[in-house]
Amino acid sequence: MQNTEQLFKNIIAHSKEYGFVFPSSEIYDGLGAVYDYGQYGAELKNNLKTYWWKAMVQLNENITGIDSAIFMHPKIWKASGHVDGFNDPMIDNKDSKKRYRADNLLEDRIAKYHKEGKTDKAAQLQEQMDAYLKTDDLAGLKQLIEEHEIACPVSGTRNWTDVRQFNLMFSTKMGATAGENEVVYLRPETAQGIFVNFLNVQKTGRMKIPFGIAQIGKAFRNEVIARQFIMRMREFEQMEMQFFVRPGTELEWYAHWKEMRLKWHLALGVDPARYRFHDHAKLAHYANAAVDIEYEFPFGFKEVEGIHSRTDFDLSQHQEFSGKKLQYFDPELNKSYVPAVIETSIGLDRMFLSVFCNAYTEEALENDSRTVLKFHPALAPVKAAVLPLTRKDGLPEKARAIMDRLKLDFNMQYDEKDSIGKRYRRQDAIGTPFCITVDYESLENDTVTVRHRDSMQQERVSIESLYGMIAERVSWKTLLQ
Ligand code: ATP
Numbered sequence: 001m002q003n004t005e006q007l008f009k010n011i012i013a014h015s016k017e018y019g020f021v022f023p024s025s026e027i028y029d030g031l032g033a034v035y036d037y038g039q040y041g042a043e044l045k046n047n048l049k050t051y052w053w054k055a056m057v058q059l060n061e062n063i064t065g066i067d068s069a070i071f072m073h074p075k076i077w078k079a080s081g082h083v084d085g086f087n088d089p090m091i092d093n094k095d096s097k098k099r100y101r102a103d104n105l106l107e108d109r110i111a112k113y114h115k116e117g118k119t120d121k122a123a124q125l126q127e128q129m130d131a132y133l134k135t136d137d138l139a140g141l142k143q144l145i146e147e148h149e150i151a152c153p154v155s156g157t158r159n160w161t162d163v164r165q166f167n168l169m170f171s172t173k174m175g176a177t178a179g180e181n182e183v184v185y186l187r188p189e190t191a192q193g194i195f196v197n198f199l200n201v202q203k204t205g206r207m208k209i210p211f212g213i214a215q216i217g218k219a220f221r222n223e224v225i226a227r228q229f230i231m232r233m234r235e236f237e238q239m240e241m242q243f244f245v246r247p248g249t250e251l252e253w254y255a256h257w258k259e260m261r262l263k264w265h266l267a268l269g270v271d272p273a274r275y276r277f278h279d280h281a282k283l284a285h286y287a288n289a290a291v292d293i294e295y296e297f298p299f300g301f302k303e304v305e306g307i308h309s310r311t312d313f314d315l316s317q318h319q320e321f322s323g324k325k326l327q328y329f330d331p332e333l334n335k336s337y338v339p340a341v342i343e344t345s346i347g348l349d350r351m352f353l354s355v356f357c358n359a360y361t362e363e364a365l366e367n368d369s370r371t372v373l374k375f376h377p378a379l380a381p382v383k384a385a386v387l388p389l390t391r392k393d394g395l396p397e398k399a400r401a402i403m404d405r406l407k408l409d410f411n412m413q414y415d416e417k418d419s420i421g422k423r424y425r426r427q428d429a430i431g432t433p434f435c436i437t438v439d440y441e442s443l444e445n446d447t448v449t450v451r452h453r454d455s456m457q458q459e460r461v462s463i464e465s466l467y468g469m470i471a472e473r474v475s476w477k478t479l480l481q
Helices: 004-017 039-058 075-079 102-115 119-134 138-147 191-195 198-204 250-266 313-322 348-359 395-406 420-430 440-445 463-474
Strands: 021-023 035-037 063-065 087-092 099-101 164-167 171-173 183-185 211-220 235-245 275-279 289-297 300-309 328-330 335-337 340-347 360-364 369-373 384-388 412-414 434-438 447-452 458-462
Touching (some): 004 348, 039 211, 039 250, 099 102, 250 289, 340 348, 348 360, 395 412, 395 440, 440 447, 447 463
Parallel strands (some): 384 412
Antiparallel strands (some): 171 183, 289 300, 328 335
16 A cells, blocks of 8 residues: 555646646746646636535525625734734744744654654653743744754754744735835735625625624735645635624534534545544634644645634724724614624635545556546536547537537536547546446437446436436535535
8 A cells, every 4th residue: 555645646646637736837847835726626626615605605594705805904914913913933944045934843843753652752842832832932942943953854954043933924015106004915814804894794784693704715825834735825715704693602603613614524425534623722812712623634634624713803903993883783682792703714725635635546446447536526527528439420419419408507528539448537537427428329219328437337328317317416405405
């Protein structure tokens, strides 16, 4: 059996070779931690967005969706705490000129101690690091790096700079005569666009508490180091929902959303053992509960989604910084208050990676092998491929007619090149659940062969029945009911 490192390399290679994910600006040697989604990647991503949007917005009468701008008033990031507190501790190696996150260097050392069976040493280092991170003690972090003789993986030396704080927000300038005051940020999270529209949505939508606002959009973070492919990107996409509740009831709603969100992940048919909750031991100063939903990637369990009980922190801050009231009048209590908020925040790219890793299967067959992406049919980029057995005798025309009947409702592919076996393999590699083969019998009795991706079983069905068969298998109902 191959090791997980090799497996992950194969997954990355497959995603590129079959048009899912490309490194950005590749012909210019790429741009660090930025990626482009190719022809099938874009489809898969869109399907994941639809799955989320339907589950959150369409199925909950009290949740509504918005699309706020990436640029926002710079004061928003002051109010949210991002200008002053959205930092990572970084350190440079003077010989290699490489920059690292101090906590990542220490985490790697902790993992090494674990591997070597030095669990006490690992635990002690973890405890010291957590304490220094909590108090922003940068000199303390540097001291740990020195004490544990951590060397730069590139130069092999221990010639380090001091540890400094590095703000993760990208800034740019707005307007033709940009001066100091016109600095604007690329949003590092989509949530603030929801908070500042809280009253707009509540009033125009006549929303009653409890209610939620959801949105999907790009976020930008100048991550000090990029790791593990699309796990940690500098430009990525988030799907976030802020749920506004009566203060004092937030922990009940937190428990509710924790359960609902895990259910959403598990509905995809993933082995439940691949998911786990990771409760935050250290809470952000504004949160009174927080948990990560972690997925077991080939490189271990990592956060895919966070669920946070944020109290009334964000709305209160915006109330203070904007000078505008951000309160809800509760007719049942006959009083106004700043609502408490439960946030569910999932990274679309990390979700993409988890779905891709879960689907990726290398299968040994009797005299052959195949690589197949076993996506849930509702998520598959291409739902069905139509394959005429030969390129003559009216078979392509018959196949095209089938395409025309199905392509309005399903993303279809037509392929007449190479042997049928090769065409099946190509569709397996992009995860197409159905291959429809048109042969001479099809001309006689309007039937075709349908080959199923996972079982590779073939069955003879009438052309008439194709629509219903595909519709049933790819329907969102299979996931959401
Ligand atoms: P991490 O600890 O991994 O940096 P985080 O706790 O900072 O993540 P949040 O701020 O809670 O992440 O963001 C919510 C979600 O956004 C995360 O669960 C993750 O899926 C996604 N996310 C955050 N940063 C990135 C990134 N740089 N690239 C891709 N997705 C990201």
